[in-house]
Amino acid sequence: MAVVRAARDEDAAAIVDICARGYRRTYPALLSSEFIERMIAEFYHLERVSKEVPAALPGWLGYQVVEEDGRVLGAAGGGLTAPGTGELFVLYLDPDERGRGLGTLLLDRITGQLRELGATEMWVAALDGNELGIPFYEARGFRKVERRRTYGSTEADNAWSWRFSRPI
Secondary structure: EEEEEEEHHHHHHHHHHHHHHHHHHHHOOOOOOHHHHHHHHHEEEEHHHHHOOOEEOOOOOOOOEEEEEOOOEEEEEEEEEOEEEEEEEEEEOOOOHOOOOOHHHHHHHHHHHHHOOOOOOOEEEEEEOOOHHHHHHHHOOOEEEEEEEEOOOOOOOOEEEEEEEEOO
16 A cells, blocks of 8 residues: 655655656657756756755655655655745656556645645646646646746747646
8 A cells, every 4th residue: 555755865766766767758758858867967866855855844845755565656845935825846656656546645745734834725837748747737626827938948948837726
């Protein structure tokens, strides 16, 4: 049975692996390989993830993981971006474990944490054309609000994301 819990220091390598593999598997038809590798190098390396395992409230809840039989299968993180407003910053699953409800478990965990911090609305961004993420968020009550340049992208990258919101 899958369990969601706060990540521990020893989970950092698994988080790096899951996020990097998830990023590479999700976006090759939407982003250049150069952009993909640049984002992985910036966000999903052991030194950075290790520092971000613990919470730095209220802006970062710390990494949360879903585990089954001692194996980390997914990771997520979020935090408050303003009073009453929370955001899911990251959610990736082991690509071979998608479709089992593990993403929903992680989303529910972050949503609950944000509520505990007083959030009444929650935001998330999904890359325009992301055929996994967009339907996932829409099925859970998120609605498209705005389209804007993807975080970390330049004009040359031509990468756009949808920002979604829902009350919580």
